[in-house]
Amino acid sequence: MSTRTHNQKAWWLVLPVVLLVAFNAVIPLMAVVNYSVQETFGNNEFFFEGVRWFQQVMQSARFREALQRQLLFTGIVLAIQVPLGVAIALAMPRKGIGVSICLVLMAMPLLIPYNVVGAMWNIFALPDIGLMGKGLNELGFNFNYTRQPVAAWITLVAMDVWHWTSLVVLLAYAGLSAIPDAYYQAARIDGAGRWAIFRHIQLPKLKHVLLIAVLLRFMDSFMIYTEAVVLTGGGPGNATTVLSIDLVKIALGQFDLGPAAAMSLIYFLIILLLSWLFYTVMTKDQTS
């Protein structure tokens, strides 16, 4: 016979958290799942459609193209921002007044709201009045991001590099600062050159922060929306219509809730899958 008193009052204590998680995550997500398998024509009438929207999204050229643009964009910004961020961190001073100056300068782009960044670059790159756009045209380049897909891509990538490389810099700088002096001293004594120090001391010790940096930059750049919408609106044509821009067009422009919901879920699963892949590949060494 159990003498324990079963007290059900404890449920009331966890209720706030249950409610918070429910309203914050579970219910919205379930609403999306709900939309993704139904068709509606308004009047709050829904008809079950099964996996039709998923099939439609997966087979559509439009989704494939947006996904390709998205992968290309993320690939380019990662390939630029991670090496550039590490290089800047390596070049930053280790002590003195220069440290604070550099850190403040680096932190500044991160503190600017996304839509402001978009607007800044929109004006900055305008071919007739923008400093960059006008400057390039004065130099003889035919640069017009509102008309040329390549120019739009260059501007978009430049904006993202300007906005987010600092994050990699700050993470890498923190990682570099955590390396004990003894390693550098040992390397000097062992006669190691600059490259050997980077290759055998700094890079291995930066591995963990770089993993974080790559994951953060991957997820953020894969979900880029605000800056891109303000800068190019997905244009010219569909040239810079990445996944999130396309999703919003479908959901709020065409009001196709079912396909949009299915696409959101596929979008989410792709991010989850790729993040897992990155993480697994980059941490493989430790487990083996």
Added chain:
Amino acid sequence: MARIRLEQMRHSYRPQPRAEVDADWALRDLDVEWADGGAFALLGPSGCGKTTLLSLVSGLLKPTHGRVHFDDRDVTALEPGQRNIAQVFQFPVVYDTMTVFDNLAFPLRNRGLGEAEVRTRVTEIAEMLDLGAALGQRASGLTADGKQKISLGRGLVRSDVAAILFDEPLTVIDPHLKWRLRSKLKELHQRVRRTMIYVTHDQTEALTFADQVLVMLEGQVVQSGTPVELFERPAHTFVGHFIGSPGMNLLPCEIDAAGVPRFAGHAVATASRELSGARGKRTEIGVRPEFVRLAGEGIPVQIERAADSGRFHIVDARHGEHLIKLLVAEGQPVPEGQRHLAFDPQHTRVYADGWAVA
């Protein structure tokens, strides 16, 4: 291999040290010579400047004043890599991503040695350090003592190494492995006969490792000598107190008109002769507990307690406000009550302002 000589060495971490202010200097007026192939220790409390001194030898620091010579070569301006120095740090430094073999080969490859010779040297040194079986492993997977052996090995593989410097290398080693690594070091020194300089604040490590020990205090060398000399003839009260367990007894004394040191009115026979110069300074009598014995007459004391330390009892005897420690060998009766103490004159010295009077 080299004889190392430091000449008129002064070092300060401040940008503009004032010559006359001692506190501005991490090291003051050092003249040291270490013979080729010897085992030396730098012993002193934290912050006494021993690591600074080591960095000046290795070239990680450049002295504010003074020169560093290896044999007859002035190396003051040379970088650590050019000085052919090896150093083992307090915390093991290994190149994580490399295997043990690659770690040991690293200094050789950096110097452009051929792969065949690298293999021969590394295999030989790994064998010497009992790392032979681990050569193919990742260095990051080794225990702390294994990593320290790798650090040491990176110095030993280089045939041209002038000296191997150790900066408190046993700090992070488990106590039961400390002893093993310590004897390994001693054994290696006897085998390779390289100049080795060992920094520590642990007297046991210093005294067991080194032929010659430099005791440092506040940026100065207070005494340099063999372990026996440091024990039997401490040149400074700090040496007497820092080395030995328990440390030397220090009793305030006065030099009377006849030139005899007196402790609380009792004349004490000492090995110090030139006491006239000690007048007017703060004078103390220093005698190690090993050289204090119970006697029929002498300084009257009250025995307070005895602690068993294995081969000896450490006995606390009180005279007025002064406590005198003495050792009573195991098997001897432990004294009690009112007794008298006598000091061995050969091993009793007068110290004036801390320094032994000749």
